[in-house]
Amino acid sequence: MITFGRATLLLALALTVFGAGAFIYGGRRERPEWVAAGRRSVFALFGVLTVAMAIIEAAFARSDFSFALVASHSSTTTPRLYQLTSMWSSQEGSLLLWVWLLSGWSSLAMVVARRRAAALMPYAGATLLVFAAFFLGLSNFLANPMTALNPAPAQGTGLQPLLRYPAMAIHPPMLYSGYTLAIVPLAFAVSALISGRVDATWLRQTRRFALGSWLALTFGILLGARWSWSELGWGGYWAWDPVENAALLPWLTGTAALHSLMVQERRGTLRTWNVFLALTTGILAVIGTFLVRSGVLESIHAFGASTLGLPFVVFIALLIATAAGLVAWRREALRSEARLDSLFSREAVFILNNLVLVGMCLVIMWGTFFPLISEALTGKRASVGPPWFGRYTVPLAIALVLLSGIGPLLAWRGSEWRSVRRSFVVPAALALATALAAAFAPLPWSLRAFALFAVAAFTVAAVGQESLRAARARQRSTGRALPLAAFGLVARNRRRYGGFLVHAGFAVMLVGVAASSAFKHVTDARLGPGQSAKVGGYDVRYVRATATYNAEKLSLGAVLDVTRNGKHMWTLRPSRGYYPVADAARFGTLGRWFEGESTSEVGLRADPRRDVWTAVEPDLQPLQSMISGIDKRFPLAGPKIEPLFLQALTERYRLDPPKAAFRFIVSPMVMWVWIGGIGAVLGGLIAIWPAGVRRRVKSPATKPARTTVPVSA
């Protein structure tokens, strides 16, 4: 199947070249049959790449180690779920996943654009295929997932242990969906610029793709943060790691775009800005892929430092030059005549929010690329850490949360002072009460955390108040019960109330971030059984050691008793898993278990008030004499004898455990990060959900225009 697979990738590349050419020729010469052939190339590309994906997934499912990709990223002992998701832990597999997702979204875009934006289709389709061609070029010539191994090994290396976590099975597809969905608005923006049709059509046609990108990135970032908190042994959910930042950058500009495109729709302004944001978000999505795949910056995610850096740099440089050239060429057409009517208008707040979001993006970009910048300027690579990012991003985040509360209180084109005053009273009073309560609570002084609590209270109150008012208004007009009226209101105004839920979720999430960052207690201790340590008002006692093994890994851990004022609270079981390498001849029967990767299994107790987090790092030194003794006497014990030695080793660790290094963290309100994040994702889903067929206004091609304005709230 490998030869067939390689041929499918070449066919896919040929399709992108033909399709892009057909689109451009058809667009320039106004030949609809060529445009239709280009469009069909996009669908065919998706079909062919689906065949390629199926070939690789089938190889993973049956552990076919004649595929180098399978041999280096899976094994027969890898659990089935992770065998099927191992593909995107690799360089080659993730590039194929990227282009496969892009081909799927491109196909969807072609379906959507056919009726409403046919004029934009040729150049948008060509742009999408150029992106696909670049990634397929990498897949075919630099990182081919269909590379054969001959002879095939009997066993594979297995999936990197750190990635054996349920959220990680869908984290990469989510991020890549976010990245590839962001290419669709970019492609339509490019088409709008080339064809000179820079009105709201391209925005309207790509709005759902931009929202889809935002939604997928939000969910992907959340999954990654959850993985970091629950699986990585350092005790945090956000490290300002370059690859984390790489996902955040297009999220920030994408969020800005979702707001500013509404301003262009309603007021006809911000044309240049919207084109800029669509192009920037798409380019940042490629930069994000570049950072994770090139290994140019040191990162915990740099699973595949590779030779892909140069092609990516060239492609990104070409993208930036093309985008800048197109905007400069169409600067006259992009000029907007409309002006802001009032500072107390929703559009004014959206513009401010855009400035804050883009400001955050610039700060994070500077911090992320600082190692490269410093190396270029001074010859020495220096980096900035979390305190640097916090110093600049926290004030901006406070402003952003505040604006996300003010926006829903204001009307388009301006609100009257009396209604502004009335709308602000309750949220402002709640914000003040929250700030005072936080200031007088028995908490360490943290101006930034208290300010965030206050603005979050303002936002949640503002969103709640506006939703309740609207539900009551609908209740009055329909005579239905309040819950039914509220449901009907949301169903009829998904974009508005979905957006409100996103704002509330975002505010709640940042409350969790502020509380868990500012009021966290951390204790590192080296303990033997029976010894205790104190952290955040809790006593944690190391009760006994644990040690288990199976075909996949050897686990050494601890049972911890957590008490408060002498009262038992919880029992936690952190451990460290050691994954063996296959080469017993080189590393020894027992030694091979400690030569591979090792991961932390966190002992975690979470509730809405606080998370109690524990991790253990066993001391292997006292076991070393036993390991080397057995390895020396029984160099190749074989699979039948090996379990006996493992049994002896684990027994020894349980009965006579050496002291182990522990990290204990008590972090308040971490759960609210996930609750707020899920709320934001739900809000995004409500906003993106398509209108019912009955309510959808048919296109002019199928139905004559109505001459009355069909409105009812």
Place this chain on the structure above:
Amino acid sequence: MELLAFLVLLAAVAWWVSRPFTRAAPVAPSPELANLAVERDIRVAAIRDAELDAQVGKISGERHRELDAILRDEALETMRELGER
């Protein structure tokens, strides 16, 4: 076997992609018409939003009447243009 599978895939792709050259391509709706349809949707959404803003007290009844008249004029103008085409 692999060669045969690939030839079948290649033939299917070639047939699918070349079909527009062997039959009349469907006429695409005019871009202006599509633009007007987009404009119409935007205007209608703006009217609905203004109505909702008035119901929750974000704008006064007087301001709403004023705004609604402007927005409805714009929407009707767009619809008339659509109807004429």
